[in-house]
Amino acid sequence: MYLCIDMRSFFASVECEVRGLNPLTIPLAVVDDRRGDGALVMAATPALKAYGVKSRCRLFDIPKDIFFIRAKPRMKYYILYAKRIHEIFLRFVSGEDCLVYSIDESFLKIDDYVKSYGTPKAMALKIMNTIKEELHLYSTCGAGDNMYLAKISLDILAKKNNGYYYLTEEGFRNKLWDHKPITDFWMIAGGISSHLARLGIYTMRGIAEAPIGLLKKEFGILGEEMRNHAFGKEDVSLSMVKEYKPINKSISKSQILFTDYSKEEAWIPLLEMTYLITIQMCMNNIDAKGLSFYVGYNHNMELGGVAKSVSFEYRLRDFISIQKILKELYFKYVYEGQIRCVGISLFGIEAIGIRQLSLFHMEDKKYINLSKTIGDIHNRFGNNSILPGTALYEKSTLIYRNQCIGGHNGE
Structure with missing residues (x-):
């Protein structure tokens, strides 16, 4: 069993916490406006996103009639908060069962710890509440039988279900086989999506029902991986990820x-x-x-x-x-x-x-x-x-x- 925990609008939430503001009610964007209107919006609070503004957009994409606070990025500060979040994770699992995926997202393998809390949800909520109480930051958690399901649960379902959702292989097929757009799924970006569309495939159901020979021919070893993912399966464990060493550097x-x-x-x-x-x-x-x-x-x-x-x-x-x-x-x-x-x-x-x-x-x-x-x-x-x-x-x-x-x- 895995948890995938993401800090909501991490950079923007840290800036709000420092200012004593609530990111759920205050529109704030982390952006270095010295770079002009083309500056990248690194993060936006949920309050700003409510106006349709997305993180990773450009400053010129934000409508001129929206009032919001512009916060200059402070990377050392965000790294400090990320370190404190990681220290909280290590109160609940050992270092070998925690994988930092990015500065604001981590995987936790909880098989050996969940019994102490009763259920995966109880453990997840305990971790999330600890982060909120100590650092005043909000988080979202996807959970699943493997790392892939936990990540998909986080990206697609958790935010729509009060910040937590547990996804099984059966639940994946029932809820997400016909989900669109297919680019919402981990590891399927625009290029792969366009390639799949040329084959008449637009959903995970389409991948699951496509001949495996076709997927191998078109995508090589990635085709096999996509086929496994289409059924909610993942052969890679957290320990395997930690031990991996790339051949080409x-x-x-x-x-x-x-x-x-x-x-x-x-x-x-x-x-x-x-x-x-x-x-x-x-x-x-x-x-x-x-x-x-x-x-x-x-x-x-x-x-x-x-x-x-x-x-x-x-x-x-x-x-x-x-x-x-x-x-x-x-x-x-x-x-x-x-x-x-x-x-x-x-x-x-x-x-x-x-x-x-x-x-x-x-x-x-x-x-x-x-x-x-x-x-x-x-x-x-x-x-x-x-x-x-x-x-x-x-x-x-x-x-x-x-x-x-x-x-x-x-x-």
């Missing part, structure tokens, strides 16, 4: 820009993110087999974006070599326009061990050692203690981003 950074950038201007933050990744790679004695990058344009241009990737001839980790390859790709494929987001990923990450030497490629040891020294200075005195010259450009975002947590205000 990557290091990525991305950012949404404050304003529209030209092609030349957008190169600066992309270069700076690459610089930070290579410092990290040198510090951790790892390298990469390739890179990929993405550039997105202002939604008014309807241009979509540009995404390119390349595998290196030799495994690399130094900034000089990687930025040369990135620069060639960037200025060859990126077209001029109003750029609003950039991202870079180094993939195929591996630890550097004993390898056969190449006669055609030798690392610049002096530069690698310099990068490690810069990393040591960053760790001791902060990332802004030593900076590349690009930080002096007007369009640089490096100094500001170094003060952020997860791309948002780090206060």
Whole structure:
């Protein structure tokens, strides 16, 4: 048996708690309006959502005639509250039976503890009431026979049933087989939904009744997983998730820009993110087999974006070599326009061990050692203690981003 507990409008509720306000009655949005009308609304209180405003919308999406409080994000504060919530969870279950899914959502495996409370609902309500009494935050809980059912219960049913719902395999089939839209279900996003629609499948019943051979052909191993989920089944346990180690690793950074950038201007933050990744790679004695990058344009241009990737001839980790390859790709494929987001990923990450030497490629040891020294200075005195010259450009975002947590205000 599993509980999946989500903090309602977490960031916005924390801001209300700090101000002594009730998130159920006060319209408040967590948004950094210094980024302009295109700023992301990270969270909205239930009172603001009652006007039709959704979290993760843009500031310009909120009607001008709605009065609401604008709260600047404070990520360190939210992390502190998340830590306190996790400490409450650990009063009810051991660490091995608690999985943090995101900053405001966690799974609890309760088989070994539920007898002390009588029922899963009694245990869930005890946890939720403890959080409310001590931190003044509201939560919602989905429960189920497995992790998938607990998550689906949370996302679709719990909020409509006074904040708690227990879902079984039979209940899943009875209540949700014909539920629409299918994107409400965990792990079915827009791309998969469109693919299913081309096959004439619009519900979980449709997936359950589709030939397994068709699902495998169209989606590979994901098709088998979708088929299991269509019957409310999940083979993965919480302990398996904790033990999982990905075969392929990557290091990525991305950012949404404050304003529209030209092609030349957008190169600066992309270069700076690459610089930070290579410092990290040198510090951790790892390298990469390739890179990929993405550039997105202002939604008014309807241009979509540009995404390119390349595998290196030799495994690399130094900034000089990687930025040369990135620069060639960037200025060859990126077209001029109003750029609003950039991202870079180094993939195929591996630890550097004993390898056969190449006669055609030798690392610049002096530069690698310099990068490690810069990393040591960053760790001791902060990332802004030593900076590349690009930080002096007007369009640089490096100094500001170094003060952020997860791309948002780090206060």
